[in-house]
């Protein structure tokens with residue numbers, strides 16, 4: 250469970266008076282998630298999810314929540330922010346930006362099956378089509394981000410990992426990102442950020458990594474996360490092909506995107522190896538904090554570089 254910021258019943262009850270959601274009856278910390286503080290909130294009108302945003306600053310929230318609103322209004326299944334009585338999409342509670350969302354049915358996935366991967370490929374392509382109508386804001390150049398974080402982590406690594414990191418940074422740094430179609434993307438569409446009722450997608454959640462960057466990067470984050478089993482160290486090529494095909498049924502890739510798919514999968518694996526190393530070596534203090542193991546992403550990156558994990 251990740252609860253970095255504790256909230257009392259009285260504090261929450263008073264905060265909810267800024268919304269038209271009824272009176273608080275019960276609340277509990279959510280036993281999942283890594284970066285933000287989440288609570289289930291029950292009122293006499295229903296169940297909601299409150300997020301105290303720890304991972305990004307309040308200045309980024311108009312972009313992030315504006316994107317979610319745009320997707321939801323255009324019928325992409327996703328959690329919808331509840332407006333405060335003032336019309337705002339977020340408020341402040343215990344010095345943290347606070348977002349109240351509708352509570353989706355179903356559960357986040359741990360081990361997605363092929364049908365669910367197919368559903369997510371289609372949803373992601375629709376996401377990209379819809380977001381391409383929005384302006385490119387909050388552009389994120391992932392290789393530069395990796396370089397900066399890699400430099401901070403370097404001295405914490407073994408000699409072998411230092412050499413491995415240097416080679417990976419050099420190889421992934423060679424992509425020309427300016428040629429790739431880009432726009433606002435989710436950037437963290439792991440199975441635990443998709444709520445499913447059986448094989449039906451009830452909604453995408455956790456948009457706090459959203460930024461503008463190439464759509465291909467977002468697709469590769471998703472392919473890596475849905476098709477590589479970190480425990481078994483297995484890349485499911487069939488599942489990856491199905492996810493990619495369902496994506497391309499909606500939004501076919503450009504030839505340049507096809508050509509850069511393998512190296513972009515390496516970039517996406519590198520990005521999450523580094524962020525997990527950061528969380529391990531520079532942990533954020535909290536009451537109860539979940540971490541994900543960096544080794545899984547490093548094994549994925551090694552397999553992608555060796556050419557053992559690929560999509561035909």
Ligand SMILES: Nc1ncnc2c1ncn2[C@@H]1O[C@H](COP(=O)(O)OP(=O)(O)OP(=O)(O)O)[C@@H](O)[C@H]1O
Pocket residue numbers: 251279281282283284285286287298328329350351352353354357437441442444454455457
């Ligand atoms: N709108 C929602 N409806 C139902 N459950 C939700 C909703 N939003 C979040 N949850 C629950 O809360 C959990 C944690 O949410 P979330 O993934 O956003 O946390 P996080 O700390 O930002 O995650 P991450 O690990 O990706 O950084 C989810 O796994 C899900 O069980």
Ligand SMILES: N[C@@H](CCO)C(=O)O
Pocket residue numbers: 283284437439521524525541
């Ligand atoms: N989805 C990320 C954690 C949150 O960004 C990971 O699995 O490392």
